[in-house]
Amino acid sequence: MNPLLFRLLPALLLPLLLTGCWDRVEIQDRLFVMAVAIDKAKPDKGKRNYYEFTAQFTEARALSGKVSNPHISPVWNATTRGPSVFECIRLMATRVARQPYYEHLQVIIIGEDLAREGIDHALDLFYRDHESRRKIKLVIAKDTAKRALQLKPKLMPVSGQYIAKLTEEGESKTARLPNTTSIGQFSSNYHSGSNSILPSITTHTNEVKMAGGAIVKGEKLVGWLTDQDVKTLRWINGSFSAGDEVIMKNPAGETPGYTTMEVKAVRSTVHPEIRDGKPVFSVFIRGEGNLAEDGLMHKPTGEKIKAREQLMNKSLKAKTEALIRKMQTQYRTDIFGFGEELRRHRYAYWKAHKKDWDRLFQNAEVRVEVQTYIRRIGQFK
Incomplete structure (x- = not known):
């Protein structure tokens, strides 16, 4: 047999073994x-x-x-x-x-x-x-x-x-x-x-x-x-969507009555500790954004912007603490991942108490710190 034909024979026979798309729809x-x-x-x-x-x-x-x-x-x-x-x-x-x-x-x-x-x-x-x-x-x-x-x-x-x-x-x-x-x-x-x-x-x-x-x-x-509860939850776990808003009620007597910030970035960290045999969580929330609707009568100053940041910090902290309290007392369910943070950073304590975590969560101490910054105020004509 021709050596070239002998080498080509497998390639010629191989297509005969293929089934094709016999079951295609x-x-x-x-x-x-x-x-x-x-x-x-x-x-x-x-x-x-x-x-x-x-x-x-x-x-x-x-x-x-x-x-x-x-x-x-x-x-x-x-x-x-x-x-x-x-x-x-x-x-x-x-x-x-x-x-x-x-x-x-x-x-x-x-x-x-x-x-x-x-x-x-x-x-x-x-x-x-x-x-x-x-x-x-x-x-x-x-x-x-x-x-x-x-x-x-x-x-x-x-x-x-x-x-x-x-x-x-x-x-x-x-x-x-x-x-x-x-x-x-x-x-x-x-x-x-x-x-x-x-x-x-x-x-x-x-x-x-x-x-x-x-x-x-x-x-x-x-x-x-509620949708506002979910927004607060996403501040706590640091997954707040860029482009969403925070609306703050201005001090009494100011017109218009609200200032709106467009959120650009949020970061959150949770630091677990064990004190007197009980878990203590420190939640640090950092956020920044731009002024969307100023509520400053077109007269923004450093002092006014700082005051709005403090107002926002106070509002977010109150909402965060209220949601944590709601989950501890009404639903008794850890939706914040505190148990996972305990497992990562205090594994010995978690291993000994993980079966009793629902009860421990209800009585856990949670400390919240919020810092927000208004980076840009935009322009007006």
């Missing part, structure tokens, strides 16, 4: 799942339902306007009930003619009743499934989750995409939403023994309001934070 034949709502099913005599699972499907061709048939809806919801999320998904085959595709899933909404019983098991499938991503948004509804997917927003045809976009915009443009917004972040918190604050959503007629947070102790919903 064309994009126009896929049903994309954009959002999922999971609620606790209502008791149904004789049935073993626990979950009510709602998936929001999009028809790619109809959504793009390439299908002229008016009877084909670009977006619709389908609901199934079952004892597990996996079975609910499989039951979709009895209602949907094509295989749902979950790789583009953007948000999972959990209903309030289910969240109070625990959300980790409901998310277990999404942790494990190869089509799921850890960055899927996770939201807790102040009602049923299904209702949030039924609304018809005016700016976007897909309500699930609209809700996911709200979490992204809220996280980057305002501090009124917590910075734990994905199933991956929640899973890391839960399995490391930490608590979470997740975005909360309230449904209205044609829109939703996403502000404030759901207090999740372990995996169970125990209460709610």
Whole structure:
């Protein structure tokens, strides 16, 4: 045999062994799942339902306007009930003619009743499934989750995409939403023994309001934070979004009555100590920003700016201490990561007392110091 042909023979035979894309599904034949709502099913005599699972499907061709048939809806919801999320998904085959595709899933909404019983098991499938991503948004509804997917927003045809976009915009443009917004972040918190604050959503007629947070102790919903509480929390943990604001009430008699600072940077450190066998935490918060609406009658002076900084320090310190006290007395839940700081810096004490941390947190002493600086006052003409 020709030596050259002998060397080329494997290359000629190799393509015969390739299978090609024998199991491919064309994009126009896929049903994309954009959002999922999971609620606790209502008791149904004789049935073993626990979950009510709602998936929001999009028809790619109809959504793009390439299908002229008016009877084909670009977006619709389908609901199934079952004892597990996996079975609910499989039951979709009895209602949907094509295989749902979950790789583009953007948000999972959990209903309030289910969240109070625990959300980790409901998310277990999404942790494990190869089509799921850890960055899927996770939201807790102040009602049923299904209702949030039924609304018809005016700016976007897909309500699930609209809700996911709200979490992204809220996280980057305002501090009124917590910075734990994905199933991956929640899973890391839960399995490391930490608590979470997740975005909360309230449904209205044609829109939703996403502000404030759901207090999740372990995996169970125990209460709610207002949007102002969440802003204070993000000052404490140093994750305050650049571009958000702090509004201070001016001294009596001054007009206008408020001064607004646009926040540009926040840094926070927590220093744990053990005194007389009890944990003591010193929280140091540093922030800076620019004057957005001066409230200084267009006559800014160094003394007036310093006075506004002191006013802001006093206001933020009061809000911080109030939130810490609220979590210690009303919810008895450490959402600030104080336990984690104790584990990092006072490990021997943490190892001996970690099982009793909830009780210790309620009685822990927390000292707060706030320093803010107004860097620029802008210009006026």
